[in-house]
Amino acid sequence: xxxxxxxxxxxxxxxxxxxxxxxxxxxxxxxxxxxxxxxxxxxxxxxxxxxxxxxxxxxxxxxxxxxxxxxxxxxxxxxx
Numbered sequence: 001x002x003x004x005x006x007x008x009x010x011x012x013x014x015x016x017x018x019x020x021x022x023x024x025x026x027x028x029x030x031x032x033x034x035x036x037x038x039x040x041x042x043x044x045x046x047x048x049x050x051x052x053x054x055x056x057x058x059x060x061x062x063x064x065x066x067x068x069x070x071x072x073x074x075x076x077x078x079x080x
Contacts, residue, residue: 015054018067024050032069039063 004032006056007054012052018038025033041062057066 022067024069027069027071034058034060035068037062038065038067040046 001058009047013028019020021038022034023036023042025035025045030052033046034043034048034050038058039060041060048058048060052068052071054068057068059066
């Protein structure tokens with residue numbers, strides 16, 4: 001991720017990518033349902049949601065971690 005993309009998305013060098021340590025549902029605009037937290041605690045679908053805003057992360061009730069999510073969109077062309 002370039003510095004310019006990083007500044008736009010709000011992701012900083014101090015933020016830790018914990019994507020491989022969680023389980024999630026499918027995002028809905030600015031919300032992402034969290035199914036399993038980094039600490040291993042499990043939630044029902046849509047019981048806990050993460051926001052896209054790093055300045056207001058979701059504080060996890062199970063462990064106090066502060067989480068938010070970001071997305072990267074990739075567009076692909078199918079050759080003829």
